[in-house]
Amino acid sequence: MTIRFYDLVGSDPARPFSPHCWKVHMALTHKALDFERIPVCFTQIPALEGGVFKTLPAITNCKETVSDSMAIAVYLKDKFSDRGSHLFHGEGGVALSRFVEAWTNTQLHMWIRNWALLDILEMLSQKDQAYFRISRETRYGKPLEEIVAGRETTVPELLAKLEPFRAMLASQPFLGGKEPAFADYIVFGAFQWLRVCSGLHMIPASEPVLDWVNRMLDLHDGLARSVSEASA
Amino acid sequence: MTIRFYDLVGSDPARPFSPHCWKVHMALTHKALDFERIPVCFTQIPALEGGVFKTLPAITNCKETVSDSMAIAVYLKDKFSDRGSHLFHGEGGVALSRFVEAWTNTQLHMWIRNWALLDILEMLSQKDQAYFRISRETRYGKPLEEIVAGRETTVPELLAKLEPFRAMLASQPFLGGKEPAFADYIVFGAFQWLRVCSGLHMIPASEPVLDWVNRMLDLHDGLARSVSEASA
Numbered sequence: 001m002t003i004r005f006y007d008l009v010g011s012d013p014a015r016p017f018s019p020h021c022w023k024v025h026m027a028l029t030h031k032a033l034d035f036e037r038i039p040v041c042f043t044q045i046p047a048l049e050g051g052v053f054k055t056l057p058a059i060t061n062c063k064e065t066v067s068d069s070m071a072i073a074v075y076l077k078d079k080f081s082d083r084g085s086h087l088f089h090g091e092g093g094v095a096l097s098r099f100v101e102a103w104t105n106t107q108l109h110m111w112i113r114n115w116a117l118l119d120i121l122e123m124l125s126q127k128d129q130a131y132f133r134i135s136r137e138t139r140y141g142k143p144l145e146e147i148v149a150g151r152e153t154t155v156p157e158l159l160a161k162l163e164p165f166r167a168m169l170a171s172q173p174f175l176g177g178k179e180p181a182f183a184d185y186i187v188f189g190a191f192q193w194l195r196v197c198s199g200l201h202m203i204p205a206s207e208p209v210l211d212w213v214n215r216m217l218d219l220h221d222g223l224a225r226s227v228s229e230a231s232a
Numbered sequence: 233m234t235i236r237f238y239d240l241v242g243s244d245p246a247r248p249f250s251p252h253c254w255k256v257h258m259a260l261t262h263k264a265l266d267f268e269r270i271p272v273c274f275t276q277i278p279a280l281e282g283g284v285f286k287t288l289p290a291i292t293n294c295k296e297t298v299s300d301s302m303a304i305a306v307y308l309k310d311k312f313s314d315r316g317s318h319l320f321h322g323e324g325g326v327a328l329s330r331f332v333e334a335w336t337n338t339q340l341h342m343w344i345r346n347w348a349l350l351d352i353l354e355m356l357s358q359k360d361q362a363y364f365r366i367s368r369e370t371r372y373g374k375p376l377e378e379i380v381a382g383r384e385t386t387v388p389e390l391l392a393k394l395e396p397f398r399a400m401l402a403s404q405p406f407l408g409g410k411e412p413a414f415a416d417y418i419v420f421g422a423f424q425w426l427r428v429c430s431g432l433h434m435i436p437a438s439e440p441v442l443d444w445v446n447r448m449l450d451l452h453d454g455l456a457r458s459v460s461e462a463s464a
Binding site: 086088089090091092093094095096097098099100101102103105106107163164165167168169172174175177178181183 | 382397402
């Protein structure tokens with residue numbers, strides 16, 4: 001039985017954008033696993049698999065269901081230890097990936113959210129748009145337009161946030177060392193989210209982190225590059 | 233033959249303060265290795281082992297010499313794979329420790345340096361004080377007093393920088409997972425540097441990262457706690 005991978009999409013099922021889903025998409029491919037990708041809109045999530053999932057990504061494998069990108073990656077490591085390339089290269093890699101996840105969530109996702117909220121909204125189906133606006137405006141306590149206003153002035157903040165990642169890239173080409181690991185997919189998910197929803201045009205072409213983004217886009221026969229960058 | 237560990241000190245050889253030396257001190261103990269700790273002042277470094285070291289920490293083991301804290305940790309992992317506890321738990325742990333190092337250097341060390349420069353100066357021998365002031369003022373392009381001025385206003389910046397670490401601690405007690413690993417010593421080196429030179433009084437007692445600092449101070453029979461905190 002093939003793994004089912006539930007992937008969040010907007011009105012175009014061929015433009016998945018969720019950072020957490022991209023981590024899993026890359027990880028399944030990294031492990032050379034057969035899987036069926038099932039595009040799902042926000043408002044369709046409660047109907048999946050009898051309503052067990054609150055968020056995506058989620059996978060099913062035989063009778064098992066797993067959600068949360070990190071939990072899925074650990075599941076794939078344990079279940080398919082003999083398949084494809086390693087995602088973590090040891091338990092030290094699992095533990096430190098949780099720090100990479102915390103760094104990505106607190107430093108990059110917050111910034112990207114504030115940049116991309118309206119761009120994400122535009123990508124959604126009409127029914128999802130209503131859900132998205134209400135849920136996000138309730139969560140953040142203000143209109144989406146107000147969160148995004150003046151976003152161009154915040155680019156130096158993003159570049160400052162990238163400082164530790166840039167410093168790490170001076171000593172090795174990937175977080176995983178010579179080869180990418182799940183930690184690279186964690187950070188890449190954020191960049192792919194921004195790239196697919198808003199584009200990467202706000203990042204100066206001289207930014208060394210973009211070289212790493214390009215290496216990530218090249219992986220697995222250009223899997224992530226196959227979804228085109230949003231135009232400015 | 234016992235390992236020789238060259239540890240940077242000021243006028244009191246019993247108050248080592250270097251963040252990079254503390255990483256190695258903790259790592260040698262973590263690996264249950266016999267070592268002789270040799271306290272060294274800044275201006276004594278060029279005379280060590282025929283002048284091979286530019287900075288500390290450094291170790292000698294039989295005829296081998298290694299400097300740089302990360303290189304020493306990797307050397308200990310390779311050379312003493314059967315001794316004590318693991319420092320990295322796999323190659324994934326080594327690669328991701330380089331990101332933890334980059335994060336610590338760019339986020340914590342810069343802040344601590346700006347806070348503690350004059351406190352460090354006071355700890356040094358007279359000869360080292362002259363070297364330290366000239367070398368640092370040349371590097372930073374201004375008097376130490378000017379760098380440190382107004383440091384109390386920068387505490388919120390430090391607390392903001394701790395955000396990803398705080399978020400990681402919500403899912404596990406150490407960077408290494410259930411047990412400390414070299415990555416914990418990398419971050420702890422920064423806190424111990426601040427603690428020994430200036431104290432930790434500027435960090436609110438409610439800060440969750442302090443719980444982790446206390447766990448680190450408890451390790452190895454209170455090794456790091458045996459050097460008392462600087463008073464405010």
